Amino acid sequence: MAExxxxxxxxxxxxxxxxxxDVTFDVREGEVxxxxxxxxxxxxxxxxxxxxxxxxxxxxxxxxxxxxxITSPGVAVENGIGxxxxxxxxxxxxxxxxxxxxxxxxxxxPLLREGDDRKTIEGLMDRYGLEIDLDEKxxxxxxxxxxxxxxxxxxxxxxxxLILDEPTAVLTDLEVEGLFEIMHSLxxxxxxxxxxxxxxxxxxxISDRVTVLRRGESIETxxxxxxxxxxxxxxxxGQKFQESTYPKVEDAGEVAFELKGVSxxxxxxxxxxxxxxLAIHKGEILGVAGIDGNGQTPLAEVVTGxxxxxxGEVYGPDGKEIALFSPRSFIKAGLGNIPEDRNxxxxxxxxxxxxxxxxxxxxxxxxxxGHGKWLKMGxxxxxxxxxxxxxxxxxxxxxxxxxxxxxxxxxxxILARELEGEPKLLVAVYPTRGLDIGATEFIHNQIVxxxxxGCAVLLISADFDEVLKLSDRIVVLFEGQVMGTYPGANPPIxxxxxxxxxx
Amino acid sequence: MDGFITALPTIFKAMxxxxxxxxxxxxxEVFSERAGLVNIGLEGIMAVxxxxxxxxxxxxxxxxxxxxxxxxxxxxxxxxxxxCTVTLCADQVVTGMAINVLAPAIALFxxxxxxxxxxxxxxxxxxxxxxxxxxxxxxxLGDALFNQTLLAYLAxxxxxxxxxxxxxxxxxLSFRSVGENPHAAETLGINVVRTKYVACxxxxxxxxxxxxxxxxxxTPIYTDGIVMGRGFIALATVIFGxxxxxxVLAASLLFGFFDGLNVALQAQFQAAPVMFFKMIPYIFTIVxxxxxxxxxxxxxxNGQPYFxxxx
Numbered sequence: 014m015a016e017x018x019x020x021x022x023x024x025x026x027x028x029x030x031x032x033x034x035d036v037t038f039d040v041r042e043g044e045v046x047x048x049x050x051x052x053x054x055x056x057x058x059x060x061x062x063x064x065x066x067x068x069x070x071x072x073x074x075x076x077x078x079x080x081x082x083i084t085s086p087g088v089a090v091e092n093g094i095g096x097x098x099x100x101x102x103x104x105x106x107x108x109x110x111x112x113x114x115x116x117x118x119x120x121x122x123p124l125l126r127e128g129d130d131r132k133t134i135e136g137l138m139d140r141y142g143l144e145i146d147l148d149e150k151x152x153x154x155x156x157x158x159x160x161x162x163x164x165x166x167x168x169x170x171x172x173x174x175l176i177l178d179e180p181t182a183v184l185t186d187l188e189v190e191g192l193f194e195i196m197h198s199l200x201x202x203x204x205x206x207x208x209x210x211x212x213x214x215x216x217x218x219i220s221d222r223v224t225v226l227r228r229g230e231s232i233e234t235x236x237x238x239x240x241x242x243x244x245x246x247x248x249x250x251g252q253k254f255q256e257s258t259y260p261k262v263e264d265a266g267e268v269a270f271e272l273k274g275v276s277x278x279x280x281x282x283x284x285x286x287x288x289x290x291l292a293i294h295k296g297e298i299l300g301v302a303g304i305d306g307n308g309q310t311p312l313a314e315v316v317t318g319x320x321x322x323x324x325g326e327v328y329g330p331d332g333k334e335i336a337l338f339s340p341r342s343f344i345k346a347g348l349g350n351i352p353e354d355r356n357x358x359x360x361x362x363x364x365x366x367x368x369x370x371x372x373x374x375x376x377x378x379x380x381x382x383g384h385g386k387w388l389k390m391g392x393x394x395x396x397x398x399x400x401x402x403x404x405x406x407x408x409x410x411x412x413x414x415x416x417x418x419x420x421x422x423x424x425x426x427i428l429a430r431e432l433e434g435e436p437k438l439l440v441a442v443y444p445t446r447g448l449d450i451g452a453t454e455f456i457h458n459q460i461v462x463x464x465x466x467g468c469a470v471l472l473i474s475a476d477f478d479e480v481l482k483l484s485d486r487i488v489v490l491f492e493g494q495v496m497g498t499y500p501g502a503n504p505p506i507x508x509x510x511x512x513x514x515x516x
Numbered sequence: 517m518d519g520f521i522t523a524l525p526t527i528f529k530a531m532x533x534x535x536x537x538x539x540x541x542x543x544x545e546v547f548s549e550r551a552g553l554v555n556i557g558l559e560g561i562m563a564v565x566x567x568x569x570x571x572x573x574x575x576x577x578x579x580x581x582x583x584x585x586x587x588x589x590x591x592x593x594x595x596x597x598x599x600c601t602v603t604l605c606a607d608q609v610v611t612g613m614a615i616n617v618l619a620p621a622i623a624l625f626x627x628x629x630x631x632x633x634x635x636x637x638x639x640x641x642x643x644x645x646x647x648x649x650x651x652x653x654x655x656x657l658g659d660a661l662f663n664q665t666l667l668a669y670l671a672x673x674x675x676x677x678x679x680x681x682x683x684x685x686x687x688x689l690s691f692r693s694v695g696e697n698p699h700a701a702e703t704l705g706i707n708v709v710r711t712k713y714v715a716c717x718x719x720x721x722x723x724x725x726x727x728x729x730x731x732x733x734x735t736p737i738y739t740d741g742i743v744m745g746r747g748f749i750a751l752a753t754v755i756f757g758x759x760x761x762x763x764v765l766a767a768s769l770l771f772g773f774f775d776g777l778n779v780a781l782q783a784q785f786q787a788a789p790v791m792f793f794k795m796i797p798y799i800f801t802i803v804x805x806x807x808x809x810x811x812x813x814x815x816x817x818n819g820q821p822y823f824x825x826x827x
Contacts, residue, residue: 066703086703086704087705090704096703102699102700102703104699105697106690106816107692116705118702118705123685124684124686125684166704
């Protein structure tokens, strides 16, 4: 196979910080080449250099053996390079068609020629098996279809090299299969793909070669055929990596929290709960498995007191039925909550790490005088530094904004806040979404440690492996209903995955 | 009631006359906000357009030269706004407010130089009305719609032109994308910064034309503060008109109608204080904003500065 792209000794600095340092790698025609690395290893920066969004501080880029200067995204397009960004670059208020033809320069007429372009796009849709509703507004499309619009955008511009930046992070398992099929049909037509991911299993399955990045440097390029998952993980982490397994609890304590026949907007298939009954015991982790959007969000909202169920009964840690649904009363009763979206619900991004750490205790005598009227900043600072050390939160100072931390460290801040004061019930929703292996391990260890200390844990995750790894019991949600409860030790995986599909 | 019906043609006439300056400024603002720039400096730009248009027309005796130079002055003033908000990424509201303080002061300075203590100097040229034969004879509406100055006709013709531009022109589509998601636009090779500057040029020119209309078509007598909050009303009509050309037309006609009503009511109830009736169009604007002022409807990236290498 001929070489399509070569990036040679690329460096990119932001101030004194090297996001990429001396990175070299190449892509051949018709191959899937994976860039593998932890969060902050420099994958996205490198790709932003390749598509002309950033200018490299040093280094050269070759396409078909010819050196090219990619000074702007437009130049990248002219060279047949197209990127599907992790956070979609789509305009919600426009239709699929408008998004695809936006900024395209094939016609030199000042007027749009939507009819002609539609025909071209429909031809491409057939050829690569991309199903898109061209007249629907992007805001109303599923995530999977939005991604197909993104892919079509680069195909329409005649890309030979497609960059897919963590394309599976937002997809359901079924949608991932669809994406992989599209990737196969692309490479069989001679297109090349740079695939960015840190999910080892996907990488092993879909790639031809892998280049490992660590702390902004390229470590090694290997053929997937000659390497094991373990070896790749070691290369990525930079040390021998052993994924831990946790002993499962089978004889948990008494019931700490219970739902009986709870319904919340049951008429909504993908955002409601229908007659849900489940009990969480002290000292166990109850895992909720299911494909994203089958009632996980309302379940989390009910057990954290954000919404009141329309019917059914909820019993709290003291065994009494809960009448008042407010987050404050739930927190008082001993709730710790790792919410679904750490940026929107877990942290106040523009406030400092220290401030975020005491958010739940601002009225306590320890941190304030006069029931929250006057904050004791010194106490807060010392306390934050203590939690920072205990939880290995990596930041230059606890006075920096929470937004400036990496995802893993943000999650550690939330965890530190929520676990302080020994919660009776811990609700963890997608606790490791988008985190690298190291941070994921840390979070998992902390959750299991809480269980061992006697806390009842409700784990809601779309990552089936995570549910299997941590849960002592597993319930499956499908369209807002509980499909069944399964043991966490030697779980019947086949049965569970059938239940997740509603069978 | 009979008095009201006989007053209708006058009200309609005042409606179209009152709508034109607001329509022009609001169309300019539509360009600006579609490119993500909230420009509350319309009031100031209109003031400059009004004075420069008046002064140049009076000195040269050529009204269209007045309109043109007035528009040019508006563009120049708006370039201050463009440089601050696009290149320096300054806060758009603060910069717009600065324009509103600066530009009327420039106009007042010019007024003092030009008119001084001689009130005869404050009376300037007026554009002649062109009655369209036949159509202008239609009862009630004929005089209002088809007996206008050329500048007013141009303003109304601009409405379908702007609409067509945003929906059928390649550039129009790019324009909208810049206001919705500039990062996405940039990845597609659209020059975001240039688009925003172009938007500011169009906005400055149209808002100043709206100002010039006041002194060259609306009234021949120049007074300081002649814009009288119309720039802010134009801002409101953009929201009320849902950032579309047709919506803006409807909203400014509605404002013009209440403006006309105020004049008619003043004539009817001469005992009542004038200020009471003068409030009507402004009260209407506030009420309209209460019902239609939802923040979520406009271009998504409206009002946000755009940094290119943002991590």
